Amino acid sequence: MSTTPESRRWSVAAACAALVALVAGAALTGWVLTRPDDTAGDGLAALRTPAATTSAPPPTPEATPSVRATPRATEATAAAPRPVRLRIPDLGVDASVRPVGVQRDGGMVIPAEPTSVGWYRYGRAPADPLGHTVIAGHVATREDGPGALAPLAGAEEGMRVEVLDADGVRHRYVVRGRENIRKKALPVDEIFAREGRPLLVLVTCGGEYLPELRSHRDNVVVTAEPAG
Known part of the structure; x- marks a missing residue:
């Protein structure tokens, strides 16, 4: 995703490319050498229902590592209050959440500020009864260095996640899975599912850093379900 003068919005792909300056640091090199297992707990495939992929927007995975989605606003999405803050206490994540759409190339817009993350506003909101x-x-x-979701690589099953919406309602989730998924194989239809059980899906870059591509190999995808 490209940077604009107004908001310095980058795609997840651009964020990965920017990491080339950080990989030379000893801390990040150490993380690459001792990174967590590729999976923890149940992943998207284990949590999805048959209906979860029937009404997803039609983004198509590309050879690039960006998260791609086609905007299709719905009445349910428009009526639900948007998320404004994301917290994962066990990982030290505390980030403001901004509604984002897509750029001309179909890439999901990501706020450039390291303390902010983007919510795909053409998808589902936390208060919606169905979808992701x-x-x-x-x-x-x-x-700016590490971003708000850099700690996602350490997410473990059972961790608590909290999303505060614009109406002041706190939506509580429990992490059920973490996967490192090859970017070329990212299951976009599942990630952006509009039907099926409600889930929270968090995405950032991760996995092995590939200097020849100036990019990380994978996307880290964390799946959480509403707390009972």
């Missing part, structure tokens, strides 16, 4: 609420953020930027 998708929030994505940078793992790092060249100017």
Whole structure:
């Protein structure tokens, strides 16, 4: 996703490319060498229902590592209060959430500020009874270093997640899975599902850093379900 003068919006792909300046640091190199397992708990495939992929928007995975989606606003999405803050206490995540759409190339817009993450506003909101609420953020930027979702690589089953919406309602979730998914194989239809059980899906870059591509190999996808 490209940077604009107005908001410095980048795509997840651009955030990955920006990491080339950080990989030289000892801390990030150490993380690459000792990164967590590729999966933890149940992933998207285990949590989805047959209906979950029937009404998803029609984004198509590309060779690039960006998260791609086609905007299709619905009445349900418009009526539900938008998320404004994301917290994962066990990981130290506390980020403001901004509604975002797509750029001309179909890439999901991501706020450039490291303390902010983007909510896909053409998808579902936390108060919607069906479908996935998708929030994505940078793992790092060249100017600001690690992003708000950099700790997602350490997400474990059972961790608590909280999303505050614009009406002041706190939506509580429990992490059920974390997957490192090859970017070329990212299951976009599942991630942006509009039907099926309500889930929160968090996405950032992760996995092995590939210097020749100036990009990480994978996307880290964390799936959480509403707390009972």
